Amino acid sequence: MGMLFGTLVFVCLLSSVCSVSPAPHPADECSMSSKQRSFRLITTCNSTTLKKKQLVEIRSSTTTLYLPVLYVLAFIVGLPSNLLALWVLVFRTKRLPSTTLLINLTVADCLLLLVLPFRIVYHFRGNNWELGEPFCRVVMAVFYGNMYGSVLCLAFVALDRYMALVHPFAAKTLRSQRTAVCMAAVVWVVVLAAMLPLLVSQQTFKLNEPNITTCHDVLDSDFQQNFLLPYFVTLFTSCFLLPFLVILYCHSAVLHTLLAEGKRYGHAVCVTVLVLLVFIMCLLPSNILLLIHYIKKSDDLYLPYMFTLAISTFNSCIDPFIFYYVSAEFREKTRSALSCSRDSRDKPSSLGTNASYSSSSSGLRSKVTLLSISRRQGTSEMV
Template sequence: LVFRTKHLPSTTLLINLTLVDCLLLMVLPFRIAYHFRGNNWELGEPLCRIVMAVFYGNMYGSVWCLAFVALDRYVAVVHPLRARTLRSQRMSLYMTGMVWVVILAAMLPLLLSQQTYRLNELNIMTCHDALPGGEQENYFLPYFSTLFASCFLLPFLIMLFCHSAVLHTLMAERTRYANAIRVTLLVLIVFIVCLLPSNVLLLQTYADSSLDVDGEDLYVPYMISLASSAFNSCIDPFIFYFVSPEFRKKVKSMLCCCDNHENQISSPRNMSSSSGQKSKVIVLPMSSRRGTPESENRLSPNCRYHRS
């Protein structure tokens, strides 16, 4: 579908979102195996750093991808007359570049700091789950506070504003745009449910080492919320692709076109009779007719930690 879809500005963002989500999902098996082994990491310090850096970097990169997709749809729906200028391929490339800058910036501190620590009393090697108090307060608290503000709170406010404005515009013709309204609401609700709890719990975990709350009390709820934030990346494709009737119709048309093309190649009669016809290309449009919002496409994500 990527190679058969016209690379409109919105599709560039959505393809980038898919790539970011896939990179995040690639490291999930390592985290799952780690927790099933009783939080015992057996793959070494370098791989632990890579897994955690990719996990958090792509999780927050996914959040910014969603914010840029929301911003793109806001311009298309609320300001259609300015969309031709603002929604350019160059602008989408700038947004894509910013996403990867965010990812690399989020990954760097985790790649440069020690992530594995042995707990002798439990005879396990933890990976980013048990940190010395001084390092937690002086290094990871500023790091995750910055991530929370710049890579969750800011894009969340952008999404909230853009989706609210889009919904206000679409509600004027709610019957005509009922599907677009449902998808917009679904994107916003899934984002809040999957990502808000883990980010709040993450910040609470690091915020004050003097809290009269045992780390064990926060660890289990945080791990559950972190799993839900990772699940956000799994359901992105269903939200942005498969809930769209137009997309399903185009997929079926593309598959039928491929079948017809194979039949024409295998049949000499079809080859001779179709030699004078122009080839037909099925394009999966990511935008609807003028004044109609683009068909939806899309995350991620979140964090960790067990106070030793």
């Protein structure tokens, strides 16, 4: 199901690109005034020639060496781990609500990692894009779409764990395969809608000095001021801040519930730490710098922003480790796959056999025991 959603969205992206108008002829670009074009996250450029400071920055080793090296590292670490995670989730685990959400998150990460080589070549060749306007739009839409799609998927995963562990009786009704598919569909629809502005707006500009064609580094100034400011503020609020608050609340409630019942909560702590790491270290800096640029019109944020944008791709490397701690079955199947042992599907789940059915003379104690059993049943798939 996750692969189906990912394929459908990718086809929609390509269809959107094919339907938009082609990029302006270079001669039209040369006639633009300094107010009509600006360097990404830097002050307005003069015609098609960058100012001296901008020229130094776009040619600096930060953008032509260190950034692609970071992307290479993310690609080397992230692609094998996500392909392994996708294989385990699709072919070796039961199709549970949590599994469906994790599959869709993995598909989003794989899409990003598959377009990273094009960004790597772009930066290694001195920020020169040679693959055409339409493909630049697709790459940037996938690039930003993964960021906000991952946030939404992680929010739904946290909500699913919250229902399973904090409200186990209600979860029996609310948690279903149909609900998970609807959540996944919401994620892809929101991502596609959010990325449409990048798909229908010009992303490449040819510069005279240096003689390169940039991809998303030079954008129309009026478009940035009149549209991109409210656009990115809306994205930050609805696709980053709100899901982040949901994640914080759900993980806090899960930890509180486990502590109150005196249960082991090591896995839950690992999940919380990894999710916070994704947000605070990978995604928060680039979103904050982007907002500061458009709100305060700062002139010195290009290199810091590009660096934090490269760091944001490492969220795809951390996601498989989140899967490892979220799903007990995923842990079993991954160990089995890596050790080439027999299929652990025949092994009983240790988490599922820990439920205690001992009776108690106290009615309240019996109620707590039943609640604990129900929670442990949810825990067997989502701890």
